[in-house]
Amino acid sequence: MAARSPLIRTLSGLAAALWLCSLGISADDTRGAQEPRVTIKPRPRPPAGEEAGPRSANIRVDTELVLIPVTVTDPLNRFVTGLEKDHFKLFEDKVEQQITHFASEDAPLSVGFVFDVSGSMGAKLRKSREAAAQFLKTANPEDEFFLVQFSERPELTVAFTHESEEIQNRLAFTQSKGRTALLDAVYLALHEMKKARNPRKALLIISDGGDNSSRYTESEIKNLVREADVQIYAIGIFEPIASRGRTAEELAGPSLLSEIAEQTGGRHFPVENVNELPDIAAKIGIELRNQYVLGYSPSNQQKDGKYRRVQVKLVQPKGLPPLRAFWRLGYYAPTQ
Numbered sequence: 001m002a003a004r005s006p007l008i009r010t011l012s013g014l015a016a017a018l019w020l021c022s023l024g025i026s027a028d029d030t031r032g033a034q035e036p037r038v039t040i041k042p043r044p045r046p047p048a049g050e051e052a053g054p055r056s057a058n059i060r061v062d063t064e065l066v067l068i069p070v071t072v073t074d075p076l077n078r079f080v081t082g083l084e085k086d087h088f089k090l091f092e093d094k095v096e097q098q099i100t101h102f103a104s105e106d107a108p109l110s111v112g113f114v115f116d117v118s119g120s121m122g123a124k125l126r127k128s129r130e131a132a133a134q135f136l137k138t139a140n141p142e143d144e145f146f147l148v149q150f151s152e153r154p155e156l157t158v159a160f161t162h163e164s165e166e167i168q169n170r171l172a173f174t175q176s177k178g179r180t181a182l183l184d185a186v187y188l189a190l191h192e193m194k195k196a197r198n199p200r201k202a203l204l205i206i207s208d209g210g211d212n213s214s215r216y217t218e219s220e221i222k223n224l225v226r227e228a229d230v231q232i233y234a235i236g237i238f239e240p241i242a243s244r245g246r247t248a249e250e251l252a253g254p255s256l257l258s259e260i261a262e263q264t265g266g267r268h269f270p271v272e273n274v275n276e277l278p279d280i281a282a283k284i285g286i287e288l289r290n291q292y293v294l295g296y297s298p299s300n301q302q303k304d305g306k307y308r309r310v311q312v313k314l315v316q317p318k319g320l321p322p323l324r325a326f327w328r329l330g331y332y333a334p335t336q
Helices: 013-023 119-136 164-171 182-193 218-227 248-264 274-289
Strands: 009-011 065-073 088-092 095-097 101-103 109-116 144-150 154-161 200-207 231-237 268-271 292-296 307-314 324-326 330-332
Touching: 065 088, 065 307, 088 292, 109 119, 109 182, 119 164, 119 200, 119 231, 119 274, 144 164, 144 182, 154 164, 154 182, 182 200, 182 218, 200 248, 200 274, 218 248, 231 248, 231 274, 248 268, 268 274, 307 324
Parallel strands: 109 144, 109 200, 200 231, 231 268
Antiparallel strands: 009 065, 065 292, 065 324, 088 095, 088 307, 101 292, 144 154, 307 330
């Protein structure tokens, strides 16, 4: 089973309570309210009004929580929803943890687009714009977005907005030119993401190659990505292997995007046919809407700032083919 994907978040105090309230979770209440996409039978929705009022007030806000979104797919790569808490086991540094909170909800997202407009993107821009548009079709009214475009240097061209049309309008006027400062663009996007209003945060990178113009190094960005509470998905638009590799940077492009995405629990989707871009972007948007959230209070309460490795294991439901889970590889413990 692969150990790759979605976001880990360490929350404490009121912030945890507010986000969990938005999911309808209390300290004594674990339920998923999403309809199934594959053959698992979902647990019934609570009666109208049950999620409001005193039940939400039962959340204990003095306990640090680690929240781990998890994506589950079947052998055909379809999303599997409707699983119960008992179908998951969770480990931190190989020590099993008690899952105290469980939900399967489409919570609001803060999303940053990191969009390559370097010279080599010329013929690929139209389909790349369509990909962004397809992703935005999966959005909810409470989502917010920003846009970083990059060639020789990155630029924040649209700050956080709830209006998805602003992103599309800006992309409509993009022109390709210059070299590729991908690493600098990721740095700028992670910095902008600090202004996000939603606890769940994601970047979508659309680029056609490696970096050849950044000030930041690959190791610096990988360390920053590992520390950030942001899930990164990347669509890499590459030429066929036989004609790839004009420069060392372009040869390194696929592995660079994969490593950046996997550190955060996201995924990299390499593409050779630009006509596939819109469908893949829509798939990423749907994946972000079909995630379980597992919450636990770590048995290791030391605030030592060390990296904690996390593993999620599935308890295979009877009668189903083998399922696959994706989650983030770990998180840094707080220091105070």
